[in-house]
Amino acid sequence: MDFGRISRRHLLQGSAALSLGAAVGVRPAFAAETTIGFIYVGSRDDYGYNQAHAQGAAALKKIPGLKVVEEEKVPETDAVEKTIESMINLDSATLLFPTSFGYYNPHMIKMATKYPKLRFEHCGGLWTDKDPKNAGSYFGYIDEAQYISGIVAGYTSKSGKLGFVAAKPIPQVLRNINAFTLGARLANPKATTQVIFTGDWSMPVKEAEATNSLIDQGIDVLTCHVDGPKTMVENAARRGAMVCGYHCNQSALAPKAYLTGAEWNWEALYPKFVKMIAAGQEIPNFYRGGLKEEIVKVSPYGEAVSAEARKHADDIKAKLTAGNYVIFKGPITDNKGKTVIAAGTERGQQDPELEKMDYLVEGVIGATS
């Protein structure tokens, strides 16, 4: 048995319990104390992906009768199975959130099969009928928020050249790049997005180099899809470029340069899940949503955003929130000239075709391989 892991977990657990101190005094709303386990692939305060989840976990800690245990930096290997086992057996967790993409298959599926009475909720996976019924996958259509960022970026950019620092050319990332570009071209039909892939989720030096190279190309608004946007945001702001954030709000890092950003809204979703369980309802195994379902949100606009941009962005945001706007609406051609969505075809957010995206739309400078 790995004792090092357990003691570290107990430490985290202890600090979680401390912050719960106030809540424990209050009469619990839940019949018995429920323990919820959160597992992060990186550090909880990375200004990015993991911090967004940790903010969701923090929202749960405020609910009386709930106990939250967390473990950070769990690799996407069988290490996550050990973490899940110890959360179940030592902390009696009954609801688990393994939040990283690579945890899903086979690790979480294996654990869900082994513990059929417990509930597992995974972020980003694709739940299918073959997977256990006590497992679920949820994700947000954050490309909607990226679309809004794109509109703001398109209005703000003087050169019409936008930059995107991306980790890997996987469908979720490509979808964000494409939505950002389509949004920008609403504002400025000639806008282009130059994309640089760094090759991995957290490569600070490469991200800084990519940011500098993009700005050297005359790009004046940047955004990114990497785990921790801090490096890109800080380095771009130092060079006088504007930025759109990602994952969570980075405006504190560059108050003048921060235009807006695509954020997760897990602090709204997780309490919703818990309430569904408390009310005896089933959480749908395949749970998706965007602005309308309050799974994603858009950062408040920065001071550099013009009134025109605000108006246009707010208008589209209202339509997306109402659920009557389609981003991926044909005709859309990729950046090699091939038609990828035919004229008259509307690919709504739930369309599984979008989860298989392997192209970059017209206006993106870059390639997927």
Next chain:
Amino acid sequence: MADGSIGLWTVPLAVFGGAIRVSTPFLFVSLGECITERSGRINLGLEGTLVMGAMSAYGISYLSGSPWLGVLAAGVTGALLGALHAGICSLPRVNDIAVGIALMLFGTGLAFYLGKPLIEPTAPRLPAIDFGWWSDIPQVRAALRINVMFLIGVALAPILYWAFRTTRWGLLIRTAGESSDAARAMGHSVLLIRLRATMVGGFLAGIGGSFLSLFYPGSWNEGLSSGQGITAVALVIFARWDPMLCLWASLAFGGAAALGPALQSVGVTSGYHLFNAAPYILTLAIMIITCSPKRTLTGAPAELSITR
């Protein structure tokens, strides 16, 4: 050009700028390791020292408001880790490579643990000197915003080169590295020489770390080093334990690291994984070209446990 872009010129400029921006940690770690290895000991723990240096520099800069105090703190932390390495290696039958690996894990682990509350705050950074005042091209100006630590590192290389050849302590370090018996016969404590050399090496590596967190990329996070410390240790071997070659090798590595992103930014998008691997391909190529089955590596200190 009218739209502010400089087209294909971005690539050489980015490689040049990258050589300056990215090379500094390589330079400090490799010069430090050069001193340590010349005294006859390998300190593989410099990756840990680099990360500890980055973390402590950021922390001290944040708490005190003075980035230079942070640099000093990074150096002192590095020297202490160096002393720890040398202290353990002074015990009989201790393998310096094994201790180095242990200290590498210890240094990174400790830095991650202590650095937890430092990920969010923003610490004051080191200032840059504007050497691009003569140019009105913003890209050139940006590439020439040079930190004074880079200049110190560049100056340090010839100073070390000179010191190894002509000064008394340079001779002592080399003697300890080439033949500990000779040093002992001269009445010097080999362990003491190596302790000092390892501490100085750690000091420089710690300072290299402070550059990472306080100048470029310029903030503390756990992926900050991504193996640069260990790359720099390997760099000493192919620089043949020569401080001047360490300088050129560091610059080449810095430039190579900038190549991948720069090529993508001008539209060369195929095979970016290959370009991102450029520094490692460079290492392999140089190793293959310079190795020989007939002799040990030229310039290798004879007391070094890998050559003995």
